[in-house]
Amino acid sequence: MVLIFADxxxxxxxxxxxxxxxxxxxxxxxxxxxxxxxxxxTVADDLAAIGKxxxxxxxxxxxxxxxxxxxxxxxxxxxxxxxxxxxxILVMAHNNTxxxxxxxxxxxxxxxxxTAAVSxxxxxxxxVVKKVAFSGKAFANVSLNTDIKIISLNMNxxxxxxxxxIAEVTQLAIMVDTPxxxxxxxxxxxxxxxxxxxxxxxxxxxxLKGPENWGIVEDLAHALDAALACxxxxxxxxxxxHHEHVGQTGISIAPNLYVAAGISGAIxxxxxxxxxxxxxxxxxxxxxxxxxxxxxxxxxxxxxILPKLTAEVKKLKEV
Amino acid sequence: MKILVCISKTxxxxxxxxxxxxxxxFEESGVQWIIxxxxxxxxxxxxxxxxxxxxxxxVHLVMxxxxxxxxxxxxxxxxxxxxxxxxxxTKLQDAYYVASQIADVAGKGDYDVIFTGKETIDYNGxxxxxxxxELLDLPFISLATKFDIQENTATVTREIEGGEEVNEVSIxxxxxxxxxxxxxRIPNMRGIMSARTKPLKVVPPVDAxxxxxxxxxxxxxxxxxxxxxxxxxxxxxxxxxHEEAKVI
Ligand SMILES: Cc1cc2nc3c(=O)[nH]c(=O)nc-3n(C[C@H](O)[C@H](O)[C@H](O)COP(=O)(O)OP(=O)(O)OC[C@H]3O[C@@H](n4cnc5c(N)ncnc54)[C@H](O)[C@@H]3O)c2cc1C
Ligand SMILES: Nc1ncnc2c1ncn2[C@@H]1O[C@H](COP(=O)(O)O)[C@@H](O)[C@H]1O
Numbered sequence: 001m002v003l004i005f006a007d008x009x010x011x012x013x014x015x016x017x018x019x020x021x022x023x024x025x026x027x028x029x030x031x032x033x034x035x036x037x038x039x040x041x042t043v044a045d046d047l048a049a050i051g052k053x054x055x056x057x058x059x060x061x062x063x064x065x066x067x068x069x070x071x072x073x074x075x076x077x078x079x080x081x082x083x084x085x086x087x088x089i090l091v092m093a094h095n096n097t098x099x100x101x102x103x104x105x106x107x108x109x110x111x112x113x114x115t116a117a118v119s120x121x122x123x124x125x126x127x128v129v130k131k132v133a134f135s136g137k138a139f140a141n142v143s144l145n146t147d148i149k150i151i152s153l154n155m156n157x158x159x160x161x162x163x164x165x166i167a168e169v170t171q172l173a174i175m176v177d178t179p180x181x182x183x184x185x186x187x188x189x190x191x192x193x194x195x196x197x198x199x200x201x202x203x204x205x206x207x208l209k210g211p212e213n214w215g216i217v218e219d220l221a222h223a224l225d226a227a228l229a230c231x232x233x234x235x236x237x238x239x240x241x242h243h244e245h246v247g248q249t250g251i252s253i254a255p256n257l258y259v260a261a262g263i264s265g266a267i268x269x270x271x272x273x274x275x276x277x278x279x280x281x282x283x284x285x286x287x288x289x290x291x292x293x294x295x296x297x298x299x300x301x302x303x304x305i306l307p308k309l310t311a312e313v314k315k316l317k318e319v
Numbered sequence: 320m321k322i323l324v325c326i327s328k329t330x331x332x333x334x335x336x337x338x339x340x341x342x343x344x345f346e347e348s349g350v351q352w353i354i355x356x357x358x359x360x361x362x363x364x365x366x367x368x369x370x371x372x373x374x375x376x377x378v379h380l381v382m383x384x385x386x387x388x389x390x391x392x393x394x395x396x397x398x399x400x401x402x403x404x405x406x407x408x409t410k411l412q413d414a415y416y417v418a419s420q421i422a423d424v425a426g427k428g429d430y431d432v433i434f435t436g437k438e439t440i441d442y443n444g445x446x447x448x449x450x451x452x453e454l455l456d457l458p459f460i461s462l463a464t465k466f467d468i469q470e471n472t473a474t475v476t477r478e479i480e481g482g483e484e485v486n487e488v489s490i491x492x493x494x495x496x497x498x499x500x501x502x503x504r505i506p507n508m509r510g511i512m513s514a515r516t517k518p519l520k521v522v523p524p525v526d527a528x529x530x531x532x533x534x535x536x537x538x539x540x541x542x543x544x545x546x547x548x549x550x551x552x553x554x555x556x557x558x559x560x561h562e563e564a565k566v567i
Contacts, residue, residue: 100461103449112530141534185485194481257566300550312557
């Protein structure tokens with residue numbers, strides 16, 4: 001059986017959790033087995049409804065202590081849930097929670113693990129999963145050589161298509177210890193789409209000249225329902241917050257649409273964004289390296305192009 | 320306080336990525352090696368800052384790798400740190416094996432804080448930190464952007480989706496570090512000179528299984544080529560994004 005750990009935040013499943021559910025259900029189908037979900041803590045969302053991603057059952061440990069995250073405690077509970085449900089494959093999202101528990105679980109379960117996975121397993125000869133390597137410049141095909149296996153799915157690597165289906169919800173009686181990590185504050189950037197959850201991203205670089213000019217970037221992002229990103233020098237100069245810095249040493253993203261305005265396309269920048277499905281580059285220099293990695297290019301001044309593009313996007317949405 | 324910083328060696332960020340022997344091995348010829356940026360800029364520099372604030376703090380570095388990693392370790396020592404330990408092995412493809420080596424060193428050293436980078440920029444595992452924590456049965460805070468310590472309590476800010484969370488935890492603790500922790504530094508002449516004489520202990524690996532193996536590597540398919548659109552025709556770009564690319 002494939003057990004999918006579906007995590008949530010503020011009472012709602014993360015987008016990456018839906019991707020993990022759909023992916024895990026597909027893995028189960030390929031292996032001729034069933035998929036079940038594991039939810040820790042309490043959620044506002046309807047648990048039975050995640051059956052539409054292909055899971056037959058949802059196991060919940062409905063203890064409110066688990067609404068705050070502690071990697072050590074989560075690991076203990078997920079490992080125990082895996083053992084009680086008899087699952088042999090554990091799937092989760094390679095998001096902020098997944099990154100904190102995947103390694104721990106691999107040790108606790110003595111399980112072979114692949115993180116940042118981007119493909120379904122190839123079980124023709126062993127059990128091989130493709131993962132991101134060299135920061136998006138390559139992929140590695142990793143063999144998982146133990147009976148119990150862990151797959152942590154990279155974001156936007158599998159489409160969460162909802163079908164029909166209602167899952168049976170059951171409660172798991174697992175002891176919840178006192179967490180060792182205490183959450184003392186949470187600061188969320190309100191009104192913005194988190195970069196790692198976004199299907200569309202509008203990003204800008206030094207070509208914008210200064211932080212006071214970001215209005216035209218934000219306008220386009222709002223019109224597109226996109227998250228904001230930036231190049232490293234922009235974050236280093238404190239024009240934009242660090243959490244918007246994408247690239248090899250920032251956040252690595254793979255949205256459906258990445259719009260880069262006034263960014264030259266240095267190799268370290270490309271490493272974090274080159275798995276985007278469609279890349280649009282706007283740069284006044286026709287020789288900017290980014291055009292080589294782009295699907296659509298516009299040579300021109302961002303200060304003229306961005307407002308025009310925003311207006312056209314708005315027009316499209318009106319019809 | 321005693322801090323252990325886990326340092327790994329990665330190809331330079333501009334290195335050409337190519338493979339050999341039927342795509343089973345990374346083509347190393349001509350490649351420049353660097354300290355994994357997350358380990359250097361954030362984990363190591365934060366450890367050095369903590370030592371600057373409190374002279375009694377001891378900073379050790381650990382690297383699992385072969386002798387060809389020694390120049391990288393010296394570079395790290397030039398930035399700071401009191402001594403380095405290298406676990407001598409060429410087996411580096413399995414995270415469980417590498418984490419077992421670090422956990423062994425860490426367990427013997429009685430460290431209060433163990434820092435790793437967020438991930439290596441060549442394997443992008445983001446797994447070793449959590450593994451070390453579980454092997455040592457310690458709390459783990461990942462993707463940290465701030466770290467401070469008072470008495471026996473660490474206050475750590477970590478990234479969450481769309482924001483950040485401030486955590487409090489008793490030491491010992493394992494923390495994976497990313498941007499925000501510290502500002503990158505360049506080693507100065509004095510650092511480089513003193514690094515030459517700092518101890519670099521080489522220890523044999525302990526027995527540990529390898530649970531995964533890399534079958535082969537592949538490169539992403541080449542882009543079809545860019546379609547250029549006139550700056551005067553943003554309506555056309557929007558049409559293409561809507562009808563052809565179907566992303567809006
Ligand atoms: C180890 C290492 C790691 C790094 N990691 C990262 C990383 O994670 N992310 C990252 O982004 N960078 C990273 N870098 C930095 C990277 O090498 C580049 O320096 C950086 O990406 C450049 O940012 P930029 O494109 O905004 O600025 P620039 O390179 O200065 O480019 C600005 C662009 O804007 C264009 N422009 C200027 N004015 C206009 C206008 N009016 N209209 C349209 N276009 C205009 C210019 O033609 C130019 O192409 C790293 C570097 C190193 C050494
Ligand atoms: N061979 C190694 N020796 C020492 N530390 C390592 C090694 N490999 C990885 N690490 C540490 O673990 C972190 C995460 O690595 P990874 O899980 O491979 O992405 C790195 O940023 C380093 O701090």
